[in-house]
Amino acid sequence: xxxxxxxxxxxxxxxxxxxxxxxxxxxxxxxxxxxxxxxxxxxxxxxxxxxxxxxxxxxxxxxxxxxxxxxxxxxxxxxxxxxxxxxxxxxxxxxxxxxxxxxxxxxxxxxxxxxxxxxxxxxxxxxxxxxxxxxxxxxxxxxxxxxxxxxxxxxxxxxxxxxxxxxxxxxxxxxxxxxxxxxxxxxxxxxxxxxxxxxxxxxxxxxxxxxxxxxxxxxxxxxxxxxxxxxxxxxxxxxxxxxxxxxxxxxxxxxxxxxxxxxxxxxxxxxxxxxxxxxxxxxxxxxxxxxxxxxxxxxxxxxxxxxxxxxxxxxxxxxxxxxxxxxxxxxxxxxxxxxxxxxxxxxxxxxxxxxxxxxxxxxxxxxxxxxxxxxxxxxxxxxxxxxxxxxxxxxxxxxxxxxxxxxxxxxxxxxxxxxxxxxxxxxxxxxxxxxxxxxxxxxxxxxxxxxxxxxxxxxxxxxxxxxxxxxxxxxxxxxxxxxxxxxxxxxxxxxxxxxxxxxxxxxxxxxxxxxxxxxxxxxxxxxxxxxxxxxxxxxxxxxxxxxxxxxxxxxxxxx
Numbered sequence: 243x244x245x246x247x248x249x250x251x252x253x254x255x256x257x258x259x260x261x262x263x264x265x266x267x268x269x270x271x272x273x274x275x276x277x278x279x280x281x282x283x284x285x286x287x288x289x290x291x292x293x294x295x296x297x298x299x300x301x302x303x304x305x306x307x308x309x310x311x312x313x314x315x316x317x318x319x320x321x322x323x324x325x326x327x328x329x330x331x332x333x334x335x336x337x338x339x340x341x342x343x344x345x346x347x348x349x350x351x352x353x354x355x356x357x358x359x360x361x362x363x364x365x366x367x368x369x370x371x372x373x374x375x376x377x378x379x380x381x382x383x384x385x386x387x388x389x390x391x392x393x394x395x396x397x398x399x400x401x402x403x404x405x406x407x408x409x410x411x412x413x414x415x416x417x418x419x420x421x422x423x424x425x426x427x428x429x430x431x432x433x434x435x436x437x438x439x440x441x442x443x444x445x446x447x448x449x450x451x452x453x454x455x456x457x458x459x460x461x462x463x464x465x466x467x468x469x470x471x472x473x474x475x476x477x478x479x480x481x482x483x484x485x486x487x488x489x490x491x492x493x494x495x496x497x498x499x500x501x502x503x504x505x506x507x508x509x510x511x512x513x514x515x516x517x518x519x520x521x522x523x524x525x526x527x528x529x530x531x532x533x534x535x536x537x538x539x540x541x542x543x544x545x546x547x548x549x550x551x552x553x554x555x556x557x558x559x560x561x562x563x564x565x566x567x568x569x570x571x572x573x574x575x576x577x578x579x580x581x582x583x584x585x586x587x588x589x590x591x592x593x594x595x596x597x598x599x600x601x602x603x604x605x606x607x608x609x610x611x612x613x614x615x616x617x618x619x620x621x622x623x624x625x626x627x628x629x630x631x632x633x634x635x636x637x638x639x640x641x642x643x644x645x646x647x648x649x650x651x652x653x654x655x656x657x658x659x660x661x662x663x664x665x666x667x668x669x670x671x672x673x674x675x676x677x678x679x680x681x682x683x684x685x686x687x688x689x690x691x692x693x694x695x696x697x698x699x700x701x702x703x704x705x706x707x708x709x710x711x712x713x714x715x716x717x718x719x720x721x722x723x724x725x726x727x728x729x730x731x732x733x734x735x736x737x738x739x740x741x742x743x744x745x746x747x748x749x750x751x752x753x754x755x756x757x758x759x760x761x762x763x764x765x766x767x768x769x770x771x772x773x774x775x776x777x778x779x780x781x782x783x784x785x786x787x788x789x790x791x792x793x794x795x796x797x798x799x800x801x
Contacts (some may be wrong), residue, residue, distance in 0.1 A: 393419035399421075475669060479669050484510040547699075558665075566632055601658060615708075749771060
């Protein structure tokens with residue numbers, strides 16, 4: 243996990259003025275930083291904050307190689323098949339850094355080869371000075387963040403987080419521009435003129451979620467070695483997804499809520515860590531308010547798998563103190579994203595301050611992939627359920643993916659998400675769609691069944707009902723979102739709810755809680771409401787709040 247920042251088409255003296263905004267993403271890479279002009283492109287400036295996870299200072303970026311001197315790379319990501327690529331193509335590796343093969347792939351076959359051959363979580367900016375080109379690309383699910391600022395007079399800004407570009411917008415002297423998340427699964431090509439101005443010449447999608455991966459992709463588990471047994475294949479591919487994410491020179495741990503998704507990841511991680519003879523035990527981390535359902539369940543899982551477990555307790559006072567920080571960190575005003583980020587932000591702070599774990603695995607993506615949200619029970623048809631699953635996966639970078647990245651990156655942790663592994667998702671999404679639907683009122687039935695009888699997890703965890711996050715970390719008697727609503731009801735935002743439509747025509751707040759989030763967001767990111775297209779809400783159910791507890795068949799036990 244690192245932070246990349248670049249500016250093209252503004253005089254260097256102004257670009258260096260980016261010192262005012264470049265440090266805003268320093269949390270993404272506290273180990274080293276570099277800010278430099280590239281004399282081969284007029285009016286360009288490149289910045290990089292590094293979190294050292296693989297390799298030493300030799301992996302510092304912007305990366306340039308002796309064998310490809312005209313290329314420069316800045317990448318935030320992990321290339322899990324880096325060694326396979328090196329072996330397959332005989333690349334003359336100059337570092338031990340996993341992102342180096344991107345340069346070699348581009349040198350061999352262009353930007354198409356540099357994107358379609360990666361088994362990775364990545365966002366990168368690649369500069370071809372010889373041809374005066376800039377390329378941007380992002381992994382298929384947008385696990386690694388990337389934002390693009392593009393103005394009508396050819397200024398191009400690139401950053402891992404929006405906060406590193408919002409300030410630069412003021413330097414454009416009234417020029418019209420767009421600031422938006424870069425689309426996942428896409429690469430863009432820009433030509434740079436003699437004045438350093440950028441012109442978009444090509445945008446192509448290199449992976450469509452739900453379609454088979456490109457045939458040139460080098461899988462860890464060859465597809466022809468999979469069995470006819472779907473359950474066995476799910477176990478094999480998820481296990482492989484976790485195993486490859488052990489690639490690190492820093493300590494690896496896992497978030498553990500006690501729900502199905504994080505418990506599977508934690509159990510597989512402990513298993514592979516023992517097989518790899520890692521010199522440390524795997525640390526797991528859970529959070530809640532007192533003995534919340536998540537805390538109790540996570541404690542049971544940790545005992546079963548033998549992890550070094552940490553429980554973090556937070557209070558209403560903690561929520562009061564971090565709420566505004568969380569909104570600034572997230573760069574969103576989406577209601578359910580903010581609610582779900584409180585605990586993750588606090589637990590990440592604990593990990594950073596109290597442990598030496600730097601790489602964190604978590605269970606994001608399973609609900610979107612395996613139809614795990616409770617409202618999937620109400621899907622009118624298999625076709626509509628599949629369409630909703632694909633929509634959620636395509637937009638995950640705006641909601642759960644955003645939450646997971648920002649809350650951990652804020653505390654200089656690298657998050658990895660096995661459920662969004664390219665091999666695993668490719669297999670799951672190409673199964674008969676009926677297999678992924680809830681069965682007998684149980685979400686993720688196929689995933690649970692795949693591990694049933696293996697002893698990997700206790701049955702009480704493997705078949706544990708789906709908790710709404712607000713209930714999981716608190717209790718049904720007083721859910722976390724109720725606590726938040728009490729907090730914001732005491733804070734004056736200076737705007738009446740009835741005036742919200744006029745003030746905020748896009749994604750208009752309809753509750754006092756939503757209005758509070760929006761006003762704090764506008765304080766940090768004025769006029770950037772389009773960073774999200776809509777509020778996350780369940781489908782097919784008649785509710786006005788995104789919490790699952792308002793769905794009629796929500797099954798959490800009353801406490």
